[in-house]
Amino acid sequence: MIEDPDDQEGRHRTVRDPVAFAALVERHATDLHGYFARRAPQAADDLHAELWLRAYAARRGYDPERGSVRAWLFGVARNVLSAHWRQRAADRPGLPRSAGGDDPWAAVDDRLVAASMAPQLRALLAQLPSTERELLLLVAWEQLSPTEAAAVVGIPAATARTRLHRARNRMRDGAARHMTGDPT
Amino acid sequence: MTERSERDEILDFPGADQLVAAGAVAPPPADRIAAAVDLVTPRTEREAEGTTTTPLIVLGRPGTGAEGPRTASGRSRFPRRRRLLLTAAAMAVPAAGAVAYPVLDVGGEPAATASAATRFLNEMAEVSGAASAPHGKYWMSHYLSKDGPPGRAPVTVTVYSDRSGKSWIRDPKGKVAVSGHNIADWRVGHRRLSWDGLNQLPTDPQKLKAHFPKNTADRFFQIMSLLEESPAGPRLRSALFQIVAKTPGVRMAPNVKDSRGRLGTVINLHRRAEPDPKAALGKSKPSVASPAYVDGPYYFIAPRTGRVVESTSDLHGKPTVRTTYLKVGWTDRIG
Structure with missing residues (x-):
């Protein structure tokens, strides 16, 4: 089942319905993979996989009153990314704050440098x-x-x-x- | 103003085009998308299998005789060597109110049988699999242990163990001592594994199941012991829950309060009483009071985390054995 972006109830059903959830993956995976590729390119594949596991586990918590499925998925992605940066900072305590914490600015800046x-x-x-x-x-x-x-x-x-x-x-x-x- | 024109207005500054261009990334290879779908599909299929309900059965029988629950071989079903678990923040999500043990049963039928218990356990597999990976030098569990006749007060215990199996215990006064007992090992089949040993176990449920006893009850209690008190990682916990989900005779009751008043879901294994060999030979009285069935121990699981927050020999009256987890997790220091 493909969600109807104008049908709030349909969106809700799609997220909560385990069978329909796979359609969400197909629909949003490219954009969400891009989110990680821009902010944590070395770990993008792993984070992308982690995102879908978490999103599936948390799908009953999706509230259509609080935004679109797309926004909810990016919110989950943001949490996955934050956990990644926090873990990285914990694993490498000598890392400067700008390169750790949960702000991906250092990786984003690398991308900007690469893009001249x-x-x-x-x-x-x-x-x-x-x-x-x-x-x-x-x-x-x-x-x-x-x-x-x-x-x-x-x-x-x-x-x-x-x-x-x-x-x-x-x-x-x-x-x-x-x-x-x-x-x- | 539409959202599209809002975007144009927000990006109306010198260099915005450069910024947008810097964000261009190639789409992921098709196999990355397929991998994501494959990751979710088995979970959706498992859940879809569990959509048929079975009738409600009321669980009313108290658990055990005075000596506490025992397996056929006489071993206690309760882990004696160490207990694990749970941060206070990871307790069950409060619900409207506790109910008096309505139990949904797998029904003693084969694994594919759909039931609320199966669905719940598969959900716990999902929740566990999505948890953070282990980090920290020590596995710590802080718990209240009641193990003895009625009237004996529970004691507070904190246990630490490292990956090699070395253990430390902190007593209620805060004194920490190296444990004189080998408490940082976990029974898997005929072996006892350290934290590192657990990490070597397969995380495919079918392959993992082969490491445990063939006897359903023995397997169930070993697995529940791992889920209750071991530092098993997210994937291993997920696989363990999947095995339990396919175990005939597993029952569940949602929204039950543990001894601390925390709401959780209780699971237990409903089974026939095992004949006591000595009793059969007339050399001793049966260790179990009468009953045709023995249901304990009971495990309280926090639905939000998949963690066991309490195990008890009896949901009614005064249990002889009870472990209540107050805090559990990884830490980098002892004390």
């Missing part, structure tokens, strides 16, 4: 509060709507919109300062 992104843009992104940066990346990379990104991060949609616009303004202002040579 302008250093000043990387610096501006690095200066964003981690939640603002995460929301921005969920919109830019995962093509989530602000409402979906809010559900992934676990904050109200209105708060997410405020933070996203604040992030955009920071990026605009930073770029303008760079162009005028203002170091502040």
